[in-house]
Amino acid sequence: MLNGAPVTTQDIDLLVRDTKANRRKLARFAEEIGGSSPRRVSELSNVEYIDGDLAVPVEIHFNRIAGGLTFSSVRSRAQLVAVGGEKLAVAALADVIRSKEAANRPKDRAVLPILRDTMEVKKKLE
16 A cells, blocks of 8 residues: 555565664564564574564564565665654565565465556556
8 A cells, every 4th residue: 555556465564674773673663562572483584573462463574575675675766655653665566566476475466466557557657
């Protein structure tokens, strides 16, 4: 939705640099939203999650996401979007599509046609 696509996801994905300061911020964030402390999905993954009594779980990706996209590359193309009085850097729709193509999970494949159509419409409007 933040990219203008008429679909919502079942979680919130955060892509952050893996630093001690960011890990402290994520722990505070988890506490503020009433979630669990960030926990690793598996020992083989650089993904952690925050869950608990939340409307949607939060997935934290450190340094990179599927599709070979790094924090720096995604951040360089991100757009600032105002959400609840805060400004968030939101991944460009092309990066979201690339990541979902690489992840290739059923839930990703289901939304790809809508995301691609949205990107085409946005290009025509530019």
